[in-house]
Amino acid sequence: MDGKPGLRERKKQRTHAAISDAAIALFLERGFNQVSVAEVAEAAEVSKRTLFAYFPTKEDLVVHRLADHETELARVVRARRPGTTPLTAVREHFLAGLRERDPITGLNDHPQVLRLTRMILDAPTLVARMDRFKAAAERALAQALQETADTPELTARLAAVQIVGVRWTLAQDNADHLARGESADSRSAGAVADAEQGFALLENGLRDLGSRH
Amino acid sequence: MDGKPGLRERKKQRTHAAISDAAIALFLERGFNQVSVAEVAEAAEVSKRTLFAYFPTKEDLVVHRLADHETELARVVRARRPGTTPLTAVREHFLAGLRERDPITGLNDHPQVLRLTRMILDAPTLVARMDRFKAAAERALAQALQETADTPELTARLAAVQIVGVRWTLAQDNADHLARGESADSRSAGAVADAEQGFALLENGLRDLGSRH
DNA sequence: AAGCAAATGTACACCAGGTGCAGAAATCGT
DNA sequence: ACGATTTCTGCACCTGGTGTACATTTGCTT
Structure with a gap:
């Protein structure tokens, strides 16, 4: 039925994971408050706006x-x-x-x-x-x-x-x-x-x- | 011993109350998120900076x-x-x-x-x-x-x-x-x-x- | 009453989280 | 290959909150 997720869907999941991973890595390294969402977005190679399309708040990243x-x-x-x-x-x-x-x-x-x-x-x-x-x-x-x-x-x-x-x-x-x-x-x-x-x-x-x- | 609170202390309490009252009134009228702290400060005739000297966060106003x-x-x-x-x-x-x-x-x-x-x-x-x-x-x-x-x-x-x-x-x-x-x-x-x-x-x-x- | 030190208040610049918007780019169905 | 739809982006903007340097007020001493 859903054997093919479709490219769009796959890419979305990848981006989601990429943002989350980048965030966790940075947060673990330097602490939650010491990292800005802009930095996370940059590390994940995504615009700040896109980041907030995936995660409604900074806290949600965790x-x-x-x-x-x-x-x-x-x-x-x-x-x-x-x-x-x-x-x-x-x-x-x-x-x-x-x-x-x-x-x-x-x-x-x-x-x-x-x-x-x-x-x-x-x-x-x-x-x-x-x-x-x-x-x-x-x-x-x-x-x-x-x-x-x-x-x-x-x-x-x-x-x-x-x-x-x-x-x-x-x-x-x-x-x-x-x-x-x-x-x-x-x-x-x-x-x-x-x-x-x-x-x-x-x-x-x-x-x-x-x-x- | 402490019969007289001192002018400074009294004024502080008055300011505290003034800010809090102004805040509650505005929040009740238009909702918490629809009122900015700047507006509260203005209504209480106090600078934004002073407001935050009395209340560490907007939520504390309530x-x-x-x-x-x-x-x-x-x-x-x-x-x-x-x-x-x-x-x-x-x-x-x-x-x-x-x-x-x-x-x-x-x-x-x-x-x-x-x-x-x-x-x-x-x-x-x-x-x-x-x-x-x-x-x-x-x-x-x-x-x-x-x-x-x-x-x-x-x-x-x-x-x-x-x-x-x-x-x-x-x-x-x-x-x-x-x-x-x-x-x-x-x-x-x-x-x-x-x-x-x-x-x-x-x-x-x-x-x-x-x-x- | 004068004057000085400490506390308090202010203006201003600044940062970070978050949103709206208009357009560019990618993906999809055909 | 092409138009329609989603998604992404850049940018301007708002708001909560802070740092700083300066002005004002209060309290205290003499």
């Missing part, structure tokens, strides 16, 4: 690579085995991610990944973009919960917020450890334990949160 | 009014009566906010508030800023939990993310209802019920989230 992850949890929940609870599906997926050193779990210590993480954290506008990203993931998950767990809308949204928040925090925490020099392998056990604790908290609630003062 | 709320939950948790659980303290505080129609609960239908909410939601950069705001609230709450509930750091952060997220979602939901024309009074009962449900979810966990598919 963030578009995570676009798939935006709906990842929603897909996991939708694809769960019958009889499985959404929370269980997400937990298992996250633990699998840890084992596979999926960068999104924060447990990947390849230099490239570490530098990328560092670069993002050093750029406030990129961090802000990540928050928007997280919010979008919440919405997607909420919808998946509502549709597959027979849950009222509000409950779905509340649950989604909690689940995404916990997963995000766990990933952040792993990334923090690695940023301080720990290796993925040595962090691994702690990461698993922390994940188990986080998901247990989600499952059992905050009932046991201290009442002393 | 968001600075919420600055107090950033640490609100943290303060509530710290000031809770002995023998009270952090979660209980937050729930009671939120319910009190609903009764008092505190705008931050989303249950205030004064035209000014509605228009402000609308204005913020219509401006992506402001929404992004609210997300940053939320993240800061999470950090503050996490610290309060850690210090007053004798909780390990990660647990505190996980709990904080969940609590702030739920409260935020509840407020959003109320604001949505009012934005669709419902009055605060007619929404009130539903808001309370939803809040109870949200906090119950927090307390009891997501254990009962459907496993069917």
Whole structure:
């Protein structure tokens, strides 16, 4: 059906990749704020105007690579085995991610990944973009919960917020450890334990949160 | 000791207020993106440079009014009566906010508030800023939990993310209802019920989230 | 009351992200 | 091979934000 993408389409994809690659390379080398889009455009041999035709904002030059992850949890929940609870599906997926050193779990210590993480954290506008990203993931998950767990809308949204928040925090925490020099392998056990604790908290609630003062 | 603020200080506060008021008025009238900071500066009879001396970014012209709320939950948790659980303290505080129609609960239908909410939601950069705001609230709450509930750091952060997220979602939901024309009074009962449900979810966990598919 | 130091405000030039527009160049279908 | 359509480009322009050098105001001292 679509055996031939057509020259136009192919060229578009090449240009897209060329711009993105040039951008990431420059950003990693000198930092997000220290590189102007004009420089990126020049490095990619494209006009500034064309660059903005492919990527609506400078931040998108980085963030578009995570676009798939935006709906990842929603897909996991939708694809769960019958009889499985959404929370269980997400937990298992996250633990699998840890084992596979999926960068999104924060447990990947390849230099490239570490530098990328560092670069993002050093750029406030990129961090802000990540928050928007997280919010979008919440919405997607909420919808998946509502549709597959027979849950009222509000409950779905509340649950989604909690689940995404916990997963995000766990990933952040792993990334923090690695940023301080720990290796993925040595962090691994702690990461698993922390994940188990986080998901247990989600499952059992905050009932046991201290009442002393 | 500080009975007299001093002329310089008073003038500063007046200028600060003048700029902020001019900004809000213009933004409400024509929308955040449709007003340039230059116009705000002119309306406040101040140079652009001075405006930026008072407010680091355009968004701050709006968001600075919420600055107090950033640490609100943290303060509530710290000031809770002995023998009270952090979660209980937050729930009671939120319910009190609903009764008092505190705008931050989303249950205030004064035209000014509605228009402000609308204005913020219509401006992506402001929404992004609210997300940053939320993240800061999470950090503050996490610290309060850690210090007053004798909780390990990660647990505190996980709990904080969940609590702030739920409260935020509840407020959003109320604001949505009012934005669709419902009055605060007619929404009130539903808001309370939803809040109870949200906090119950927090307390009891997501254990009962459907496993069917 | 005078006068000086510190703080504050201003004008101006400048940078970077982003957009509108008109025309050049490439691609596509025939 | 050719016209129609997309895509790319250069250019002018707007806006948020900053650096700098100078003017003004305030506070304090005597």
